[in-house]
Amino acid sequence: MILPKYSEFCGRVKTLSGASALEAIPGELKKMNSKKALIITDKGVESAGLIKIVKEAISKKGSKLTVGAIYDETPPDSDYKVVNSVASIYRNKNCDSIIAVGGGSVLDTAKGVNILVSLGGDNVLAYSGAGAVKQRLKPLVAVPTTAGTGSEMTLVAVIADHDRHIKMTFVSYFLLPDIAVLDPRMTKTLPASITAFTGMDAMTHAIEAYFCLGKNPMSDTTAFKAIQLVSKNILNAVKNPGDMESRLAMANAAALAGIAFSNSMVGLVHNLGHATGAVCHVPHGVCMSIYLPYGMEYNLHKVGDLIGELLYPLAGPEIFAKTPKKQRPRATIDYVRGLNEELKKATGGRHATALKDILDREGKQMVPRDAIPVIAKNAMGDGAKTYNPEEQSFDDNIMVIEAAWEGKPLDLKKIKKGPKNQKF
Amino acid sequence: MNIDKYPELKPGKKYIKRYYVAIMLWIVGRAIQAACRLDKEVIKEFSELPEKFTFSLGVLPDGPFMIIGKDDKGRAKYMGWNKGRTRFPLEMNIKSLEAAIKVFTFQEGTATAFARERFIVDGDLGYALAVVRVLNIIEVYLLPKIITKLAVKRYPRWSEFSPLRKWVNRILIYIRAFTF
Amino acid sequence: MQKKAFYSFFNQSKYLAGARALEHIPIELHSYDAVRPLVIATKDVTASGFKKIFVKAFYDSDVTIGGFYDNVGGTAAISTIKELRILFHDRGCDSIIALGRGPAMDTAKGLNMLVSLGVDDIFTLEGEDTISTPLKPFFTVPTAGSCGYDMSNMAVIEHHRFKSDFLFPDVVCLDPRMTGIKDIGRAVESAMVALTHAMEASDSTMHNPMNDAYSLAAIQFIHENLPRALKCPRNREAALALAYANALAAVAFSNAPAGAAHILGEALNKLTGNDPGVCMAILLPHATEFMVGKDILMRDELLLAQAGMDAHASTPEKDRIKESENQLKKLMASAIKYVPANLKSLRIPPYLIEQAAREAEASGSHGLTFKDYMTILNNAGKAPAVR
Numbered sequence: 007m008i009l010p011k012y013s014e015f016c017g018r019v020k021t022l023s024g025a026s027a028l029e030a031i032p033g034e035l036k037k038m039n040s041k042k043a044l045i046i047t048d049k050g051v052e053s054a055g056l057i058k059i060v061k062e063a064i065s066k067k068g069s070k071l072t073v074g075a076i077y078d079e080t081p082p083d084s085d086y087k088v089v090n091s092v093a094s095i096y097r098n099k100n101c102d103s104i105i106a107v108g109g110g111s112v113l114d115t116a117k118g119v120n121i122l123v124s125l126g127g128d129n130v131l132a133y134s135g136a137g138a139v140k141q142r143l144k145p146l147v148a149v150p151t152t153a154g155t156g157s158e159m160t161l162v163a164v165i166a167d168h169d170r171h172i173k174m175t176f177v178s179y180f181l182l183p184d185i186a187v188l189d190p191r192m193t194k195t196l197p198a199s200i201t202a203f204t205g206m207d208a209m210t211h212a213i214e215a216y217f218c219l220g221k222n223p224m225s226d227t228t229a230f231k232a233i234q235l236v237s238k239n240i241l242n243a244v245k246n247p248g249d250m251e252s253r254l255a256m257a258n259a260a261a262l263a264g265i266a267f268s269n270s271m272v273g274l275v276h277n278l279g280h281a282t283g284a285v286c287h288v289p290h291g292v293c294m295s296i297y298l299p300y301g302m303e304y305n306l307h308k309v310g311d312l313i314g315e316l317l318y319p320l321a322g323p324e325i326f327a328k329t330p331k332k333q334r335p336r337a338t339i340d341y342v343r344g345l346n347e348e349l350k351k352a353t354g355g356r357h358a359t360a361l362k363d364i365l366d367r368e369g370k371q372m373v374p375r376d377a378i379p380v381i382a383k384n385a386m387g388d389g390a391k392t393y394n395p396e397e398q399s400f401d402d403n404i405m406v407i408e409a410a411w412e413g414k415p416l417d418l419k420k421i422k423k424g425p426k427n428q429k430f
Numbered sequence: 431m432n433i434d435k436y437p438e439l440k441p442g443k444k445y446i447k448r449y450y451v452a453i454m455l456w457i458v459g460r461a462i463q464a465a466c467r468l469d470k471e472v473i474k475e476f477s478e479l480p481e482k483f484t485f486s487l488g489v490l491p492d493g494p495f496m497i498i499g500k501d502d503k504g505r506a507k508y509m510g511w512n513k514g515r516t517r518f519p520l521e522m523n524i525k526s527l528e529a530a531i532k533v534f535t536f537q538e539g540t541a542t543a544f545a546r547e548r549f550i551v552d553g554d555l556g557y558a559l560a561v562v563r564v565l566n567i568i569e570v571y572l573l574p575k576i577i578t579k580l581a582v583k584r585y586p587r588w589s590e591f592s593p594l595r596k597w598v599n600r601i602l603i604y605i606r607a608f609t610f
Numbered sequence: 611m612q613k614k615a616f617y618s619f620f621n622q623s624k625y626l627a628g629a630r631a632l633e634h635i636p637i638e639l640h641s642y643d644a645v646r647p648l649v650i651a652t653k654d655v656t657a658s659g660f661k662k663i664f665v666k667a668f669y670d671s672d673v674t675i676g677g678f679y680d681n682v683g684g685t686a687a688i689s690t691i692k693e694l695r696i697l698f699h700d701r702g703c704d705s706i707i708a709l710g711r712g713p714a715m716d717t718a719k720g721l722n723m724l725v726s727l728g729v730d731d732i733f734t735l736e737g738e739d740t741i742s743t744p745l746k747p748f749f750t751v752p753t754a755g756s757c758g759y760d761m762s763n764m765a766v767i768e769h770h771r772f773k774s775d776f777l778f779p780d781v782v783c784l785d786p787r788m789t790g791i792k793d794i795g796r797a798v799e800s801a802m803v804a805l806t807h808a809m810e811a812s813d814s815t816m817h818n819p820m821n822d823a824y825s826l827a828a829i830q831f832i833h834e835n836l837p838r839a840l841k842c843p844r845n846r847e848a849a850l851a852l853a854y855a856n857a858l859a860a861v862a863f864s865n866a867p868a869g870a871a872h873i874l875g876e877a878l879n880k881l882t883g884n885d886p887g888v889c890m891a892i893l894l895p896h897a898t899e900f901m902v903g904k905d906i907l908m909r910d911e912l913l914l915a916q917a918g919m920d921a922h923a924s925t926p927e928k929d930r931i932k933e934s935e936n937q938l939k940k941l942m943a944s945a946i947k948y949v950p951a952n953l954k955s956l957r958i959p960p961y962l963i964e965q966a967a968r969e970a971e972a973s974g975s976h977g978l979t980f981k982d983y984m985t986i987l988n989n990a991g992k993a994p995a996v997r
Contacts, residue, residue, distance in 0.1 A: 007834060
C-alpha cells in the first residue's frame with residue numbers, strides 16, 4: 007500500500023445501513039438528546055412517496071421523535087434565501103435536529119440551515135469560506151435518495167446567491183452530517199437510466215480517488231471496496247430495480263466512494279464533468295460515466311500501475327490473474343468502456359457513451375459541438391484539475407472533450423506527457 | 431501535585447525560517463509584478479480577473495504574507511507583506527511555517543502541496559487556480575529547469591514556451607524584480 | 611457482504627499522517643476554536659527527546675501550551691486525573707492533547723470526561739454509551755507501541771471500562787519523528803494486538819464494508835511493514851505505517867465485537883501479567899484455525915490484504931483460506947524472537963488457563979463456550995516451539 011509523504015483522512019459520519027436503517031434514526035437522535043426533527047426535502051422526493059416512508063419509519067412504536075415540520079420546496083440549486091427562511095421555520099417550530107432527504111441540493115440547504123440555527127444569525131452568507139464554522143452544530147441526518155453523489159460524506163456546502171450570480175462555498179468538518187442513513191427503500195423507485203449514471207458517478211469518484219494526487223491509505227481501501235460493490239451490482243440494479251440487495255450495495259458503494267473522494271480529491275473526469283454540467287446543464291453522473299475512460303487514458307503514463315490494479319476490483323481476481331501485468335491498465339479502461347456499453351443496452355440506449363449522444367427530454371442534443379471551447383475554458387476554473395496527476399492546459403481540454411464528444415478513444419501519442427511514474 | 435512543575439509554554443519563534451519565507455514571498459511578489467508587464471500569458475490571466483482584485487498568499491497564523499492587487503491599468507501590483515486584519519477576496523494560506531518551508535524550498539510543488547492539504551484557500555477557487563497558473567509560470571522564469579521540473583507537473587515544451595521568450599523575459603524579470 | 615443485515619459504523623478521528631504532521635496541530639486546534647491545550651504525556655516522552663520536538667512544533671503559531679504534564683506512569687490513575695483537573699482549570703485550557711503511549715491517552719480521556727461533563731466521579735459513567743454530549747477537543751500523538759485501546763472509543767482507568775463514541779480522539783497525529791521505533795519488542799507486541807483486533811473485526815460474522823475498509827487496511831499495513839521493521843527497526847516509513855495500522859485497527863475494534871483471541875489474551879494478561887500482545891499473538895493462529903473449523907467464516911478477502919492482489923488472484927479460490935492461515939503463521943514466525951510460538955513457554959499454571967477460559971466464556975463472543983475456549987488454549991499450549 008502506498009503511504010504518501012503526508013496525508014490526511016477523515017470520515018467522521020456515522021453510517022446506518024440496512025433494509026430497515028430508517029427505523030434506527032429515532033434511537034440515534036435520542037442519543038444526541040434530540041426530540042423534534044425538521045425534514046428538508048424537495049418536490050421530486052415528496053412526490054415519489056419517499057417522505058411517507060421516512061415518516062412512518064421514524065414514528066414507529068417506541069419512538070420519542072416527532073416531526074416538527076416538513077419543508078419540501080428546496081430548489082434544484084440551493085439558494086441562501088431559502089436557507090434563511092427554512093431556518094426560521096426550524097426556530098418557530100422549536101425543532102432540535104434536521105433530517106435531510108434527497109440529493110446534493112437538499113443536503114447543501116440542510117447544512118446551511120444547520121449553521122444558522124446552531125450558531126445564530128439571519129444570513130447564512132456570514133459563515134461562508136473555509137473554516138468559518140468552528141463549533142459542533144445541531145444533529146443533522148442525511149438520507150440520500152440517489153446512490154451516487156456521496157454528498158452525505160462531504161464537508162462542503164455550496165449555496166448560491168442568485169442576485170449576485172455567485173456560488174458561496176462553506177467548508178468545515180462541522181458541516182459533515184452526523185448520520186448517513188443508507189436504506190434501499192430510498193432508491194428502489196429510481197428509473198433505470200438514473201440508476202445507471204448515478205452508479206457510474208460513484209464508480210468515477212472511487213476510480214479517480216484511487217489514482218489522483220491526494221490519495222491516501224484509507225481512501226484507497228474505501229475506493230477499492232466501492233469499485234467492487236458497483237461493479238458487482240450495477241447491472242443487476244438497472245435490470246432488476248426491485249432487488250433490494252443490489253440497491254443497498256449500491257448505496258453502500260456510493261457512501262464509500264464519497265468518503266474516498268472527499269479525502270483524496272478528484273481529477274480530470276470531474277474537472278471536465280463539472281464544466282460540461284455547468285455549460286450545457288447535463289446531469290453530473292452522465293458526464294462522469296462518459297469522461298471516466300478518458301480520464302484514465304489521459305493519466306496512463308503517470309499512474310498506469312494504479313490503473314492496472316483497478317482491474318482487480320472491477321473484473322474480479324480470475325480475469326486479473328489471467329491478464330499479464332503490462333496489459334492490465336488497458337484492460338481496465340476497456341472494461342469500463344464495456345460496462346458503459348452494457349448499461350447502454352440495459353437502459354435501451356438512454357445511457358449515453360459519447361457527449362454527442364446525450365439527449366434531453368425532448369430528444370434534443372444537449373452538448374452541441376461548438377460548446378467544446380466554452381467547456382474547455384470553464385474547466386480551467388474548476389478546482390478538480392489541481393489534483394489530476396498530469397497538467398491540463400486549455401488545448402489538452404479541447405483534445406479530450408473532442409474525443410469524448412465523438413466517443414472515440416484518446417490518441418495516446420497526442421497527450422503531452424510530464425515525467426512518468428507519479429510519486430505520492 | 432505541584433502545578434508549578436508544569437509551566438505554561440508560550441510558542442517560540444523560528445526566525446531564520448521566517449525570514450527565508452518572507453524573502454521568497456517578496457521575490458515572488460515582485461516577480462509577478464514584473465511578469466505582468468512582460469509575459470503575455472500572465473497578462474492574460476490577470477486581465478481575466480475582476481477589477482480591483484486583490485489576493486494574499488502567506489503563512490498561518492501570522493505571516494509572512496504577500497499581497498498582490500490589480501492596479502488601475504489592470505496589471506499586477508505587489509502591495510507589500512503586511513496583511514494586518516484586512517480580508518481579501520482570495521486568501522491562499524499555508525497551514526504552518528514548516529509546510530511553507532517545504533513549498534519554498536521546492537520539496538513540494540504547488541500541486542503536491544495542495545494534494546497534501548498544506549494549503550487553505552478562502553475565496554473563489556477559480557481565481558485561486560489562475561493564481562496557481564501564474565505561480566507556475568513565475569517558477570519557470572525564476573528557477574533553473576532542474577528545480578522547476580520537480581515543482582510543476584509538466585515542464586512546458588519548446589512549442590509552448592520558446593527558449594527565446596524564456597531567457598529574454600527571465601533576465602528582464604530579474605532586473606525589474608530587484609530594482610525599484 | 612451481508613447485504614440484509616443492519617449495521618452501524620462510526621469513526622470520529624481525523625488522521626494527519628506523515629512529514630511535519632505535528633506542525634499541523636495548531637491549525638487543527640484553530641478549527642475547533644481552541645488555543646490552549648493541556649498536554650498529557652507518559653514519563654518516557656521527555657527522556658527520549660519527544661518533548662522538545664513536540665514543543666518546537668508549536669513555534670510560530672498562536673497556540674500556548676497550557677501545561678505539559680509528562681508524568682503518567684504505567685497505568686491511568688484516578689488520582690492523577692483529579693490533579694490534572696486542577697491544572698486544566700488553573701491554566702484556562704480549552705483542549706487536551708495526549709502524547710506517548712496508552713496510559714497517557716486513557717488519562718486524557720478520563721480528564722476530558724471530568725472537565726467536559728462537570729461530574730465529580732467519572733466512575734458513574736462506567737459502561738457503554740453513558741455520555742450524550744460532545745467532550746472538549748481531544749487530540750492524540752501516539753509514539754511507537756500502543757495497547758490497542760488508545761485510539762479507540764474506549765478508555766480503561768483502574769480496571770474500569772468506558773465506551774462511548776465521544777471518547778474517540780478528534781485528531782490522531784502520526785508524525786514519523788514520534789512514531790520511530792525505540793523498542794522493537796514493544797512495537798511487535800502492539801502490532802500483534804492491532805493485527806488481532808483487525809483480523810477478528812474483519813473475521814467476525816458482523817463485518818461490513820465500512821469496517822472492512824479499516825481492518826483490511828490495518829492488516830495490509832502490518833503484513834507489509836512488520837517484516838521491514840523487524841529487519842531494520844530504524845526504518846521510519848515502516849514505523850509510521852505500523853503506527854497507522856494501530857490507529858486503524860483501533861477503529862475496527864471499536865465497531866466490532868471482540869474476538870476469541872482478544873478475549874483470551876486480555877484474560878491471560880489480567881491473570882498472569884504477561885503482555886496482552888504476546889498472548890494474543892500466540893492465540894491468534896489457533897483461534898482463527900478454530901473459527902474456520904467451526905465455519906465462523908475466515909473470509910477470502912483476508913488473503914488479499916495479507917499477500918496482495920497478485921498472490922490472492924493466483925491462488926485458487928478453495929485454497930485461499932488455507933493460504934491465509936499460512937500467511938499468518940509466516941508472519942508470526944518472522945517475529946519468533948519477540949513472540950514465542952506456544953503458551954507453554956509462558957509457564958502459565960493449568961488452573962489459570964482454565965480460569966481464563968471461564969472468564970472468556972463469561973464475557974461472551976460468537977457464542978463460544980468454555981469448552982471451545984479450552985480447545986483454543988490447549989492447541990496454543992501444545993503447539994511446537996518452532997514454527
